[in-house]
Amino acid sequence: MIGSLAVRSLRRHRARTALALAGIAISSAMLLDMVMMSSGMRVSFQRLLEARGFQLRLSPRGTLPFDGEATLGGAQALVAALAREPDVIAVAPVLGGTVHHPRGDGAQTAFGLGIDPGVQGDYTLVAGRDAQGPLEVVMNRAFLATTGVRLGDTVSLAAAYDPQLRSFSGLRTVTVTGEARFTYLAAGQAAVAFPLATLQAMRGADGADRLSLVMLRLRDGADPDSVGARIERAQPRVTALSTRKAVQQAEERLGYFRQLALVLGSISLVVGFLLVTTIVTVSVNERLGEIAVLRAIGVGAGRVASQVMLEGLVLATAGATLGLGLGLVTAQWLNAILSGFPSLPEHIAFFVFEPGDAFASLGLLVVTGFVAGALPAWRAARLPIARTLRTEAIA
Numbered sequence: 001m002i003g004s005l006a007v008r009s010l011r012r013h014r015a016r017t018a019l020a021l022a023g024i025a026i027s028s029a030m031l032l033d034m035v036m037m038s039s040g041m042r043v044s045f046q047r048l049l050e051a052r053g054f055q056l057r058l059s060p061r062g063t064l065p066f067d068g069e070a071t072l073g074g075a076q077a078l079v080a081a082l083a084r085e086p087d088v089i090a091v092a093p094v095l096g097g098t099v100h101h102p103r104g105d106g107a108q109t110a111f112g113l114g115i116d117p118g119v120q121g122d123y124t125l126v127a128g129r130d131a132q133g134p135l136e137v138v139m140n141r142a143f144l145a146t147t148g149v150r151l152g153d154t155v156s157l158a159a160a161y162d163p164q165l166r167s168f169s170g171l172r173t174v175t176v177t178g179e180a181r182f183t184y185l186a187a188g189q190a191a192v193a194f195p196l197a198t199l200q201a202m203r204g205a206d207g208a209d210r211l212s213l214v215m216l217r218l219r220d221g222a223d224p225d226s227v228g229a230r231i232e233r234a235q236p237r238v239t240a241l242s243t244r245k246a247v248q249q250a251e252e253r254l255g256y257f258r259q260l261a262l263v264l265g266s267i268s269l270v271v272g273f274l275l276v277t278t279i280v281t282v283s284v285n286e287r288l289g290e291i292a293v294l295r296a297i298g299v300g301a302g303r304v305a306s307q308v309m310l311e312g313l314v315l316a317t318a319g320a321t322l323g324l325g326l327g328l329v330t331a332q333w334l335n336a337i338l339s340g341f342p343s344l345p346e347h348i349a350f351f352v353f354e355p356g357d358a359f360a361s362l363g364l365l366v367v368t369g370f371v372a373g374a375l376p377a378w379r380a381a382r383l384p385i386a387r388t389l390r391t392e393a394i395a
Contacts, residue, residue, distance in 0.1 A: 017315075020279045024319025025326055027272040028365050031265050032327030033334065033351060035361040038261035040335075040352035042247055048348060049243045051183055052121035054092065055224040056216040057246070058082075058231065058238045064249075065241065066096055071210040072237065075200075081235065082214060087227045090217035092119045095199050095207060099192060100161040101147055102168060107161045110143050110190035113182075114199030114207075121183070121215050123193060127151060128178030134198050138178040143190035151176050157192065159202040170202035214238075257350075265361070272319070272365050276312045276372035284308060284376040308377035309370060316369020320362045328353065 060070040072078060075093060082091045092115070099112035113122055117130040123138070128151045131138050137157070139149065149155050152175070159170030174194070182191045200207040218227060228240030331351035338350045 016279070016282075020275055020315060021319050021322060023275045024272050024315060024365075024369070025322035027268040027275065028320045028323025028362055029327035029330055031268040031272075031361050031365055032323060032358055033331050034261040034265035034268065035357050036327070036331050036351040036353055038258045038265075039354055039357060040350050041257060041348070043352045043354065044349040046243060046247045048183065049246055052215075053217050054090075054121045054215040055218050055222075055243055056228050056231075057241045058214040058216065058235075059212070059241065061237050061239050063239065065213045069097075071095070071207075071212050072214075073210055075196075075209045075211045078211070078214065078235065078238075082216065082231070085216075085227070085231065087218050087222035088216050089219050090119045092116060092121050092215040092217075093196055093211050094120075094122065094213040094215065095196055095203075095210060096212040097159065097199070097203065097207075099199075099202075100158045100168060101143075102156050102158070102171075103147070105166065106163070107158075107168070108143075108147055108190070109161075110139075110192050111185060112157070112159075112199060113191065113193040114196040115193050116196055119217075120193070121217075123180035123182045123191075126179045126181050128176075131174075131177050131193060131195055133175075134195060135172060135174045136177045136195070137174040138180045138193050139176055140180055140182050140185070140189075140191045142188050143192060144176075144179060146190055149176055151179065157202075159199070159204070159207070170204060172198065172202055174198075269365060269368055272316065273368050273372045276315050276369040277375060279315060280308060280312045280373045281376040281379075283311060284379060305377040309373035312373025313366065313370040316366045316372070319369070320365050323365075324358075324362060 057065050058072075059065045060072050063070050075095075079091050079093050082088055095114035097112055099110055100107040101110065115122060117132055123140070125138070126141075128138070137155075144150070147155065154173055154175050156171060156173050158168035158172070161168050180191075180193060182189075182193075185191050194202075200210065203210075216227075218224060224242035225244065228242050231240050232238060331353070335349055335351045
């Protein structure tokens with residue numbers, strides 16, 4: 001009965017209630033988006049690193065993977081030593097760099113990877129087959145679309161290009177055997193992948209028996225940080241970066257996103273609280289005579305207070321429900337805008353919906369709405385009955 005009375009009270013002024021619901025929905029949508037943003041980068045980055053099942057990444061000492069042009073020498077010996085590690089079940093060596101496709105008087109550039117096709121973790125094959133032979137290559141859609149090359153075509157690629165002399169070095173004519181979607185590259189970035197030995201030979205002395213990165217897949221139950229520390233002691237020229245450490249470093253670099261989310265999320269809670277408090281207070285003020293009559297015929301103060309607080313709960317619950325849908329729509333829109341940042345991996349998302357965090361935040365807003373009705377409920381419960389009835393009768 002208390003619930004039906006609360007709903008009827010809100011339905012008396014439908015326009016006002018609708019405007020209040022719209023305001024609460026916007027507040028809850030902002031709160032949801034801020035919660036999604038505070039954890040979105042961390043969750044999506046972690047999923048990106050774990051997508052291919054490699055838990056450790058080794059780069060030249062003091063550097064991050066592909067954070068510069070530093071490379072590791074003695075590639076074959078390093079890979080062999082890592083393969084002997086008891087906790088390592090797969091070793092994926094990678095050499096990266098820029099490659100050039102001659103076009104007219106210039107060149108089309110792309111990011112080139114030298115990989116071991118049998119254990120690579122940098123791309124997913126979309127069409128065709130992997131590049132197995134020394135003069136075979138896979139390309140992503142961006143490179144195929146830019147050059148007009150198709151699967152089965154041959155194409156010239158070089159490791160270096162001198163724009164002054166318009167000359168190429170390390171030039172190879174290779175056959176396109178497959179189309180791939182590269183996991184860690186930005187959207188629209190042209191990329192190709194060769195067998196590792198091919199790219200090393202194309203780069204000459206700069207690539208001979210060298211690597212940019214080594215990715216390791218570990219056995220189940222192995223601790224990546226412990227394995228990484230052991231490898232660093234055995235191989236002092238490398239830095240071992242586990243997925244957990246990589247996520248921590250990313251969070252440190254993007255800490256302002258979390259601070260922004262905390263500030264805006266707190267503001268949305270305050271706005272929701274003020275909206276509910278204002279609407280319920282106005283509703284109580286309009287029904288002082290009705291409340292006094294109820295008290296006069298024996299309705300308890302606690303029952304009156306419960307009805308008032310329930311009005312705040314109904315408002316907050318309905319607004320949070322509407323805000324859930326609105327927040328998901330705006331998150332997709334904002335994510336599409338922010339994903340256009342240059343050099344950002346295609347699969348990174350700024351907003352990630354985590355059901356537990358999202359519903360906890362909206363639940364907090366509902367509780368806030370319930371608490372927001374406490375002040376007007378206290379006033380309604382302590383209303384002086386005789387004075388209020390006399391004032392209402394005179395009015």
